[in-house]
Amino acid sequence: MRTLRLLAVGWYYQFKAIARSPFEGLFQVIYPLFFATVAFLMFRAGTDQKTLLYASLGAAVMGMWSATSTTAAGAMQRERWHGTLEALVASPPHFALILLPITLAMSTVGVYCLVATLLFGRFLFGIDLTFEHPLLFALSIVGTVLSFGALGFLFAVTFVRFRAAWALGNLFEYPVWLIGGFLVPLVLLPEWVRPISWALAPTWGMNAIRESSLGGTPLPDLVVCLALGAVYLTIGILVLERVLAAARRRAALSLT
């Protein structure tokens, strides 16, 4: 119960802080709208206009990923720059319980992006929204946020040795948009790319959201998405243990 309380309070506090940041909050909501606009205009001008709703959902999840990738990659470094990393690591709870709510809060900001993009498409481009399975749609969003947060956690602990971790996180923005099948059906990509897509939780989260909206069977996709999120979390905790042990041994935790 104490663990759950720590996660909840940490998430709430971090979400409030991020939502008020011009870069991590407001900008991360606005920025994906530019890409969504390009996608809408491209699909509207293209030969198959029936795909607009497909594009709308894809662009919405693009925003969710944008809100997570760059900021989460530098999450641990941000604490280091603020001078709070040592105090957080030295506190009694496991550091993973402190870091995870931060990346979860970042991925939760993505829900703003999702809603903003869907409404943007509805009111500016007249894209009719259909939710064949509203409850499963909501569950798919929650599952996708959780898995994005777990992937962000893995990024944060993996990139901590890099001074410019944000640049590495930023680097993963376009590739995941592409190979996650957000706007491009996976069948159009080279065959060797598909196994990489399958190993990415965003691919399955996107599928779950799309299936629940357009009609289909989102549950299997949602289960795989959550399972992959759990795998990322486990790997992340193992990496974190090693990183912290090495940093303690060398007294290098606060070094930038």
Place this chain on the structure above:
Amino acid sequence: MTSLRIFAVGGLISFRALFHWLAPSIYIPSLVVAPLFQILLFAYIGRSAGLASDEFYVVGNAIQYAAIPCLFAMTNIVGGEKFQQTLGAILVSPAPRLPLFFGRAVPVVVNGAFVAAFALLAGTIVLGVDIPASAIPSLAVVILVAAFSCTGLGLITAALALRVRETAVLTNILFGFLLIFTGANIPLDDLPGWMQNVSDVLPFTHAIAAARELADGASLTSVLDLIGEELLIGLVYAVLGYSLLRFFEIQGRRHATLDRS
């Protein structure tokens, strides 16, 4: 001679000191790899939407991505002085302002052109786009003019950096506008009329159109009008940017707000 030294040496030193993205750990992911993925993303979306050929997206996005180095670098190497607390020392010096600010723009143009040229090369190789070898020198001219034009816009954001705290937000938003309006991914004819009007006065629109014609085999002389328009747009932005820089400098002195971050 002093002005020339401020222009050349001062410009290069400021660029190297204040554009932190020159570190390989940032330069490679952000300015070498990311543009290639932008090209791939839009080329595949284009295939999915059945809109245009791969060449259309390779040329459009390679040139449009020059906005990142041009806008960010120009903004950082003027606005960065404020955060380093060196702005006051520079502006109190008797250095003539024209070489002081425009000298900083030269390395930005060269770097922006390099980023666009590399993205174009990488995009053509990865997607197997065929561009005639005879078009390469002309494309280099167009890319250089495009980088100059966007750096002109960068001078405006640099001036705003003397007032605005969140310059990263500002430059990213401008990047987004250029992505939509310049015809990098959507043929200009498919844009609504008002958007076409806006695109006419933005950097890159004419350069991208010229580069596409060159990639299709047109001669340099046949696109001189487009290059001229791009150059003119760049000049107008540069003059506007310089005027804004001087305006904010005078305002900063008057209200003692130069170093306020």
